[in-house]
Amino acid sequence: MHENSRRRALPTQRSQPEERRRALAELLQSRAHPSQEQLVAALRERGFAVTQATVSRDLEQLGAVKERQGYSLPPRPSQAGDRLTAIVGEWVRSVAVAGNLLVLKTPPGSAHLVGVALDEAGPPEMVGNICGDDTIFIAVADPGAADLLAQRLRTLLR
Incomplete structure (x- = not known):
């Protein structure tokens, strides 16, 4: 051979x-x-x-x-809070309250990333969110919950 x-x-x-x-x-x-x-x-x-x-x-x-x-890949649930902290700190520019909605502003193209991090972390006040290109609407049950979540998110801003 x-x-x-x-x-x-x-x-x-x-x-x-x-x-x-x-x-x-x-x-x-x-x-x-x-x-x-x-x-x-x-x-x-x-x-x-x-x-x-x-x-x-x-x-x-x-x-x-x-x-x-x-x-x-999305983080495991134990990492979701840390990931939300990092992403909000880096990408969210402002947080405003409008009744039972929060309006988050991001640089163009970044809203989806923040929305996914919010979904993963699942803040208890949040009912859901909708993302555009640079804006996220977060629905909450009532205006009191909106104020509470807005306050928590603002502490994460850089």
Whole structure:
């Protein structure tokens, strides 16, 4: 048998969604990946046959968010309060009360990041929120709850 006639094992194509999402989560936890294209390349290196559309769906399924440094996974509940503190401190510019609504202003493109952090932390006064590009409306049960939550959020502003 000639040395050149040895067969090399071809890499197997891995496509099980659960296994692929687990690998994607590991990638997101290891370092920042600023683009979906970089995530596609990293998953292909691990043997997954993926497209950008597949990665996009998996990111949504995992609840990943795109932050300044790249895509990341939402924190575990124990980290949510610390994450909210950091995000509000960095991104929220003002907090105003309008009846049973709070209006938070952020730089353009940042409202969704703050809204996700609010959802994760789940302040007890908050019923829900709606995010635009640079504005977040937070609904609360009554004006007293709005004042209380506004006061708490203002203490986090830098």
